[in-house]
Amino acid sequence: MAAVTGVYVYGIVPADVEADPAARGVGGDSTPVTVVRHGRIGALVSELNLDRALGTPDDLLGHEALLDATAAVVPVLPVRFGAVVTDRQAVIDELLAAHHDEFDSALRQLDGKAQYVVSAQYVQDTVLQDVLAEDPRIRQLQAAVRGRPEEAVHGERIALGQAVNEAIEARRQTDGRALAEAVAPLAAGVVTREATGEYEAATVAVLTGVDRERDLVRTVEKLAADREGKITIRLLGPIAPYDFVSDLRPGE
Incomplete structure (x- = not known):
């Protein structure tokens, strides 16, 4: 039986941000972090195997470590730990498109901070x-x-x-x-x-x-x-x- 997967969302960043190819978050070494883009904003995401329990200390540390490393170089709006959606299109529909202007404005205010x-x-x-x-x-x-x-x-x-x-x-x-x-x-x-x-x-x-x-x-x-x-x-x-x-x- 194929594994059931979802998309884990870490935070919102400007659309021109590129994910570090070496970055890993929740789920360990097999889950590279990528960016889903819509308009002027994007979301840092990774694929997640939903057959495993989410919420271990390592999961939380991975979530925070990715966001903190991102914040050191670009503005980022953290998404609450444990945010999982069905697929990359859902990231756009449920998060990026629904709040595009609000998130874009917040990121501009955080630029350089x-x-x-x-x-x-x-x-x-x-x-x-x-x-x-x-x-x-x-x-x-x-x-x-x-x-x-x-x-x-x-x-x-x-x-x-x-x-x-x-x-x-x-x-x-x-x-x-x-x-x-x-x-x-x-x-x-x-x-x-x-x-x-x-x-x-x-x-x-x-x-x-x-x-x-x-x-x-x-x-x-x-x-x-x-x-x-x-x-x-x-x-x-x-x-x-x-x-x-x-x-x-x-x-x-």
């Missing part, structure tokens, strides 16, 4: 020492539970944890604003993400010209030096503009 991510994490021991030093209530609660059986101070332990979390959240709000304000002069857009980690200080997505990468690197290096020992900061990118483009899916 890419997304970078500034990720900041608190040094755990340092931030805990700082909130303890600054908040008398936290010190009192810590003293109340020190050396006592857990069952005897259950309520105090809960209150202590809440107080520490609130103190760190207050710091997070301040540090997130400071980081966003520091990179804003270099950016066409800035998005501060919601924190997902207990000791995450801030994660800020920056849309900026790839020709300003060196300036962004210097800014982030200064931020890191000024906060050495308290916050570790790193810069990721260039990557596809995930935070600045709404989720795209065929047929919508």
Whole structure:
């Protein structure tokens, strides 16, 4: 029985973009990436065997790696992971023709730009020492539970944890604003993400010209030096503009 296949869609690019012959995405070495074109835009695609399950970590990494490599050289609108259509004509009918002018305009706005991510994490021991030093209530609660059986101070332990979390959240709000304000002069857009980690200080997505990468690197290096020992900061990118483009899916 012949394998059932579909066409996997990665992202939208200008029509004059040529796929790297060595590029591979979802599905591994046997699935070269090509471009389906319509008017002034195109879609990066590859053939996909639908008999296999889609959604492994390798699939997601392949999807993102292709988009990020593309964003380093040309504008790209990421399509949500897992977008599969029946054939190449469906790519045109359901995605490119239906949204041609909208996508073309968005690509023009992204021309010469890419997304970078500034990720900041608190040094755990340092931030805990700082909130303890600054908040008398936290010190009192810590003293109340020190050396006592857990069952005897259950309520105090809960209150202590809440107080520490609130103190760190207050710091997070301040540090997130400071980081966003520091990179804003270099950016066409800035998005501060919601924190997902207990000791995450801030994660800020920056849309900026790839020709300003060196300036962004210097800014982030200064931020890191000024906060050495308290916050570790790193810069990721260039990557596809995930935070600045709404989720795209065929047929919508």
